[in-house]
Amino acid sequence: MSSKEKILGTAIVLFAQKGYSGLSMRQLAQAVDMSVAAIYHHFPDKNTLYLEAVRFAFSDKEQVFAQVWESGCSAEEKLGGFIRSLIDVMLQDRDFHRLMQREILEADPERMQLLAQGIFKRQFSLLMQLATELAPEQDAQLVATSIIGLAKCYVEYQPLLKNFPGWKPKHEMPEVIAAHITELLLNSLRAKTA
């Protein structure tokens, strides 16, 4: 692994943990066991390093969902598969999830456009298409947003939910969460189309 990749990989983890201004170049340098100057040899400044780290983290996610779309399943099965894949990705790559949370929190308009157009557009369009198949008379963007929002909130609220009444260990199991969400959505979409 090249120095540059090592820096990027470590930066993802630390930026996700501490945020942009929370991570200093000195801390990053120590974590990759290099000098600050060595990092500045590979990246012109901190901001560019951050942007490259975000792109690096996103780069391998596109293909995870390909098999769902390319499977010969029914629309209902595809919905289940997509939800399960989404939860798995977020639970397995927590740093990726936290980086996304941070990006959305900062909500910089320029960065949002980059994220939407450059990274998520294709997946979102395919999901809207699926929503249209399942419930043609409903607003596809609203349905797609609900699907993503439902999946994401369970990953996001996990540390909080532990402290509420009614919590059970199975609430952290991806298959349980996915089943609940999928059933909720299919119940509703079926009722509507009926």
Add this chain to the structure above:
Amino acid sequence: MSSKEKILGTAIVLFAQKGYSGLSMRQLAQAVDMSVAAIYHHFPDKNTLYLEAVRFAFSDKEQVFAQVWESGCSAEEKLGGFIRSLIDVMLQDRDFHRLMQREILEADPERMQLLAQGIFKRQFSLLMQLATELAPEQDAQLVATSIIGLAKCYVEYQPLLKNFPGWKPKHEMPEVIAAHITELLLNSLRAKTA
């Protein structure tokens, strides 16, 4: 308004915008038109100031939902009222919403317990109770989480959704969002109990 309240009120806005490490005491001092030393007269250190600001921001939210629970409406109408109130609170008090997003992102276990037990427990329990009325055979915590997650994601993703295909101006109207979510949930819960 006392100096202390002025500092706390301004700190909420700026911490929500910039995060803990992103806001310096100098910037805060300038924003409230005081010296840094004057702030340190009221708070022992930056961390205590932050924690007091978070508590200050949360302090007046409890009663917003009281009228929903105390209304004589049916369970279905209460669900609609709760969702609408939740969206309104988050859209009207963006700083409160962003502070919450940040807290959940940092996911400090101790802070999560404080948040859950000290601030949200009562509302969450009432919501679980409502979920049990609407769908007795489903897991109340899962349903309650879905309700909150659905409402929150529309507020959260707004800056992103603008950049996706299928976006319409009405997707930012609280009554449209609330109606979509409420219908989605009621469709599903009715289907299940039938």
Add this chain to the structure above:
DNA sequence: GTCTATATGGCGATAGAC
């Protein structure tokens, strides 16, 4: 309670040797 002045240290970034 608020100020000016300052202590102490970490910050991003660069220069120049190897």
Add this chain to the structure above:
DNA sequence: GTCTATCGCCATATAGAC
């Protein structure tokens, strides 16, 4: 491509006058 050394600045926090 990596280092040591350093610049200039801003950070948190405090001392002491008013």
